[in-house]
Amino acid sequence: MTSADTQEQQTTAPPPPPPADIAYSGQYSVNPLAEVSFRRMCAQIPAVLGRIARLSWRTDRRAVQLLLGCQVVTGVSAAVLLAATARAMEPVLGDGSAGERLRGAVPALLVVALAAALGRAAGAVAAYAERRITPRLTTETDTALVEAVCRVEAAAYAEEGFSDRHEAAEMGVIRTLVMVTDAQRFLSALIRMVTAGGVLSVLNPVMLPLLLLAVLPAGVGAVLTARVDYEIHYANVADRNVRGMMRWWATTPKYGDEVRANSMTDYLVYWYRALSDRCDRRTLAAAPRTLRIALLSSLAGGVFLVATWAALAWMAVTGRIALAVAATAVIAVQTTLAALSQVVINGAAVFHTSLYLSDMQAFLDDAAARAPKRGPRELTAPVEEIQLDEVVYQYPGKDKPAVDGVSLTLERGQILAIVGANGSGKSTLTRLLTGIYLPDKGKVTWNGTDLAEVAPETVWRCTGLVPQIFAQWPLRVRENVTLGQPRTHDDTPVWEAIDAVGLREAVEDLPASLDTLLSREVFGGSELSGGQWQRIACSRALYRRPGLLILDEPTSQMDPRGEHQIFEQIKDIAADRITIVVTHRLENTKIADRIIVMEHGRIAEHGTYDELAYGGGLFAELLALSTDR
Numbered sequence: 221m222t223s224a225d226t227q228e229q230q231t232t233a234p235p236p237p238p239p240a241d242i243a244y245s246g247q248y249s250v251n252p253l254a255e256v257s258f259r260r261m262c263a264q265i266p267a268v269l270g271r272i273a274r275l276s277w278r279t280d281r282r283a284v285q286l287l288l289g290c291q292v293v294t295g296v297s298a299a300v301l302l303a304a305t306a307r308a309m310e311p312v313l314g315d316g317s318a319g320e321r322l323r324g325a326v327p328a329l330l331v332v333a334l335a336a337a338l339g340r341a342a343g344a345v346a347a348y349a350e351r352r353i354t355p356r357l358t359t360e361t362d363t364a365l366v367e368a369v370c371r372v373e374a375a376a377y378a379e380e381g382f383s384d385r386h387e388a389a390e391m392g393v394i395r396t397l398v399m400v401t402d403a404q405r406f407l408s409a410l411i412r413m414v415t416a417g418g419v420l421s422v423l424n425p426v427m428l429p430l431l432l433l434a435v436l437p438a439g440v441g442a443v444l445t446a447r448v449d450y451e452i453h454y455a456n457v458a459d460r461n462v463r464g465m466m467r468w469w470a471t472t473p474k475y476g477d478e479v480r481a482n483s484m485t486d487y488l489v490y491w492y493r494a495l496s497d498r499c500d501r502r503t504l505a506a507a508p509r510t511l512r513i514a515l516l517s518s519l520a521g522g523v524f525l526v527a528t529w530a531a532l533a534w535m536a537v538t539g540r541i542a543l544a545v546a547a548t549a550v551i552a553v554q555t556t557l558a559a560l561s562q563v564v565i566n567g568a569a570v571f572h573t574s575l576y577l578s579d580m581q582a583f584l585d586d587a588a589a590r591a592p593k594r595g596p597r598e599l600t601a602p603v604e605e606i607q608l609d610e611v612v613y614q615y616p617g618k619d620k621p622a623v624d625g626v627s628l629t630l631e632r633g634q635i636l637a638i639v640g641a642n643g644s645g646k647s648t649l650t651r652l653l654t655g656i657y658l659p660d661k662g663k664v665t666w667n668g669t670d671l672a673e674v675a676p677e678t679v680w681r682c683t684g685l686v687p688q689i690f691a692q693w694p695l696r697v698r699e700n701v702t703l704g705q706p707r708t709h710d711d712t713p714v715w716e717a718i719d720a721v722g723l724r725e726a727v728e729d730l731p732a733s734l735d736t737l738l739s740r741e742v743f744g745g746s747e748l749s750g751g752q753w754q755r756i757a758c759s760r761a762l763y764r765r766p767g768l769l770i771l772d773e774p775t776s777q778m779d780p781r782g783e784h785q786i787f788e789q790i791k792d793i794a795a796d797r798i799t800i801v802v803t804h805r806l807e808n809t810k811i812a813d814r815i816i817v818m819e820h821g822r823i824a825e826h827g828t829y830d831e832l833a834y835g836g837g838l839f840a841e842l843l844a845l846s847t848d849r
């Protein structure tokens with residue numbers, strides 16, 4: 221094929237298929253707003269204000285007191301301002317020379333100026349108080365969300381819609397940035413509206429209902445628009461969730477090589493854009509609805525507003541109200557109208573926020589309900605014996621158990637190797653052994669105690685795990701080793717753990733040795749190679765000196781010298797603990813006292829290396845394949 225052919229093929233090739241439609245089904249796929257009436261939506265606002273007040277109160281009581289004080293001052297000054305304006309109008313529009321009329325109005329005008337200044341000052345102080353509350357409130361809610369996710373039973377991650385609801389809850393955190401401002405503006409507008417409306421009612425009782433009618437359609441429109449916005453947000457949750465994850469994988473420098481050398485960029489960008497377009501399409505499809513809402517509400521509001529001004533003009537012209545009263549009424553109408561509009565806009569914003577806060581709260585409640593509740597017993601070291609008795613575990617949504625009736629006894633000092641094909645249940649078995657998952661059937665006991673009755677932290681204090689895929693924490697070398705078990709300020713045990721995995725030279729070569737930040741992305745940070753990172757993960761597990769040490773493919777990225785050193789180390793420290801090695805490199809199972817071979821979630825074979833290697837079974841077959849090159 222010539223290069224021209226290739227080029228032609230490239231230009232005529234059909235575009236790649238768009239990303240699959242991502243949606244989840246089941247109880248969480250229904251928009252909670254779909255069944256809520258308009259009245260119930262409005263009725264939520266006081267409850268939301270109450271919730272915002274409680275959250276703020278917990279964050280900074282003094283700032284909340286200051287904020288409420290400012291609201292009272294705002295209201296009082298608005299009322300005084302209008303009343304004094306009315307009083308100033310009488311001499312201004314009365315008889316006498318211009319000088320006399322002005323002199324007569326001066327005391328009332330001074331009160332007007334003072335009230336206006338006080339109102340402005342209260343507004344400024346309220347903004348200051350709000351700025352004191354918001355950052356800490358956002359941090360509180362954000363941290364609460366992170367903590368809730370870290371503390372749930374790990375099994376919850378595999379459940380339907382968990383991650384999407386987590387994504388929806390993140391929006392609640394984002395909304396806390398504007399929530400106090402919205403609530404504060406809503407309250408202050410409400411107070412201004414009540415006081416100005418009160419003054420207006422005193423001047424003439426017909427004006428207020430007319431004004432209310434003028435603004436009400438805008439309120440209905442704003443709430444309906446918020447509802448449409450939320451519907452779109454809800455429909456886009458799953459797409460946004462995946463897009464967010466893809467964005468991270470595509471742009472993080474850690475996977476930059478893979479993206480480039482596999483020419484993934486075009487498709488990733490296409491894919492990212494396709495997902496964004498799909499979100500946009502949903503948003504655009506709703507635009508005519510929001511336009512209709514805006515036009516109808518403006519039309520209805522406009523009709524009533526014209527009626528209000530016409531009524532005022534008619535009453536003044538026909539002498540039904542005095543000219544001075546009419547002049548004050550104009551100001552009162554303007555003030556009430558402005559306040560009412562603010563009430564509507566900020567009320568809708570509070571309502572809008574409430575939708576996302578409800579998602580966040582629902583997720584936090586759900587996460588709290590999924591926090592481990594396993595019983596109050598505590599485990600005490602050392603771990604002498606771990607037993608699995610006919611253990612079964614099935615992931616949600618799967619039709620077959622990942623671990624299916626496994627019985628096993630492990631004793632202190634033993635090394636167990638677990639081998640088997642991909643997906644045969646090895647990692648799931650280690651999750652059951654460590655109590656990360658509780659079995660659906662059967663039981664796992666440590667020193668004779670059922671893990672279902674034990675507080676999990678006391679179990680995890682005795683475990684050390686090097687998982688297949690481990691995190692590369694953007695922390696200093698020292699914390700990367702001690703993470704999970706910061707002991708003392710003495711670096712000796714840290715260096716011992718680093719020596720144990722043969723990493724001393726590499727750490728000493730780093731710009732700040734143990735103090736070097738391990739993150740290439742951060743200014744001043746350094747990066748390790750894949751194998752060096754894996755040594756760090758091993759050193760972390762060794763540093764913990766755990767009663768149960770689990771190594772899941774611990775040396776897959778290491779050079780032979782590193783691998784040899786790690787396995788020598790495992791043998792050296794094996795007497796004090798139970799050690800489990802999960803591996804596909806069957807040669808490494810020679811260090812084990814016992815090997816189990818997993819197949820379809822069951823133990824297909826078990827024995828020593830020699831028994832299995834020459835036993836003519838599955839292990840022998842896999843071993844032969846691993847040397848057949």
Ligand SMILES: Nc1ncnc2c1ncn2[C@@H]1O[C@H](COP(=O)(O)OP(=O)(O)OP(=O)(O)O)[C@@H](O)[C@H]1O
Nearest residue numbers: 378615618622640641642643644645646647648649
């Ligand atoms: N978080 C999960 N949610 C749903 N199913 C899962 C999850 N983790 C594993 N599984 C399924 O459980 C089965 C066993 O997986 P497991 O990870 O235990 O296998 P493994 O033997 O460790 O495989 P490998 O050698 O590839 O690491 C597989 O069918 C897998 O698809």
